Amino acid sequence: LSRTLAIANQKGGVAKTTTAVNLATAFAACGFECLLVDLDPQANATSGLGIEQREVGISLYEVLQGDAELKDCIVQTAVPGLQLAPSRSALASAQIDLSSDKDSIDRLRRVLQSAKGNYDFILIDCQPSLSLLPLNALVAADGVLVPLQTEYFALEGLSRMYDFLLDIKRSRNPDLSLYGILLTMVDHTNLSKQVSEDVRATFGAAVFEAEIPRNIKLAEAPSHGKPIIMYDRSASGAKAYLALAAEILAKEGLS
Amino acid sequence: LSRTLAIANQKGGVAKTTTAVNLATAFAACGFECLLVDLDPQANATSGLGIEQREVGISLYEVLQGDAELKDCIVQTAVPGLQLAPSRSALASAQIDLSSDKDSIDRLRRVLQSAKGNYDFILIDCQPSLSLLPLNALVAADGVLVPLQTEYFALEGLSRMYDFLLDIKRSRNPDLSLYGILLTMVDHTNLSKQVSEDVRATFGAAVFEAEIPRNIKLAEAPSHGKPIIMYDRSASGAKAYLALAAEILAKEGLS
């Protein structure tokens, strides 16, 4: 088994990076080999795992440009079983550099071919848009995990994200599936409850049972360069991502 | 006076749209004429002001393509003194359509020339990126108002946003200034206090005195298609945006 999942949603600030970093760590904690691909020029997944920008040598930018191999950029993180293909802000110009190329949409898929055999899970953190880089992630992935903040603007954008996925499935990647919708920053407000109910009523089994509560420890952990499981394993946010990992492993017939 | 402000930050979910909608409404409530330009294909500012996607006729997309005039797309909102240039998701393809044009960066600036005389304030809501559309906003604007969520990933991205601004000022728009940094979703956690202190220590007077507290009413209002002042004028979020408007008007020598 080697599952490649894109963590994507064009709405900003819905916990894509928080999910990518903490789910990858949870898989590694369960003994699976995991690669996190930071496809966002903001490089938040890179710093969230404790790797400073000045420490990044070869990044995904050079690999997508064809100037380096994927294995040249991969680094070991502080989490056993979790490796990272780091990002840097130059990746933002990939959008312009690559867009004239006719096969620019296939770049990441070809790059990740060589890695599939070495990892049980490959997670791709995406930037908040529907542009070339997220497009590459959906073409390369087996499924899309869509983090959804339980608020109005995020709910409003869900149908566009879903249409984008269907479009890629039809035109570029027939194996692509909606791997699941993950409710994030869930709290006890009426708004959060209302949105959660709406989403479960509309998307049914496509919504993970596990949901991520609003938990300040999740926002604190990145400032220490650590995933939540290493920052505070007793936190509700840590337990929630471990529960999500367990649900996914059960779905895949692993444990 | 006609001040054009871009509400921009490439970090997602930091309250760009919430600030654009509620600051524009606060200016209108104080008797000033205001235009809100929704430059985000997500069209959250459009729906946040109660305009459904199916009600949008000509949008900013057609105007930037050159198929319509700005005045053809402008609609009156439910707020007296506040008009809107609405967005729709087709705007996402402007990135590709316009990018081959040598003057694609100047489009919005030229489009807004005709409007400057009719409004005291023009606010431009931007998508979470540093791509062509936000670039257009910075070229067209007199100043950039940068909403900043008081959390780690948002703080990390601030220096890139500032570099981007300096770059545009040097190369395209010498009048562009950092109009101010607005602290948003401020709460009583150590993280929020820590980030607020760091930002005020680093950016000093460039940080507005007014700050926006985390207030559930701000997240509820968009689901009713209303700005906070019309949804719940007594809410802390409403008072905060009125205080921000007052601070800006005082800075401009108006009141």
Ligand SMILES: Nc1ncnc2c1ncn2[C@@H]1O[C@H](COP(=O)(O)OP(=O)(O)OP(=O)(O)O)[C@@H](O)[C@H]1O
């Ligand atoms: N469950 C949670 N509880 C509390 N804070 C959270 C939670 N999940 C994420 N956060 C915080 O909310 C902010 C947004 O999360 P994050 O940056 O992961 O979202 P994103 O979707 O990756 O954003 P972008 O669109 O900019 O890439 C961050 O400051 C993060 O630390």
Ligand SMILES: Nc1ncnc2c1ncn2[C@@H]1O[C@H](COP(=O)(O)OP(=O)(O)OP(=O)(O)O)[C@@H](O)[C@H]1O
């Ligand atoms: N002060 C606040 N208190 C509570 N919720 C808030 C506050 N400001 C914004 N929100 C909510 O937080 C979410 C993010 O805000 P918003 O959508 O305005 O950010 P944005 O920067 O425009 O996002 P994007 O990067 O996707 O354009 C929204 O659901 C909004 O309703």
Ligand SMILES: [Mg+2]
């Ligand atoms: Mg992110």
Ligand SMILES: [Mg+2]
């Ligand atoms: Mg927005």
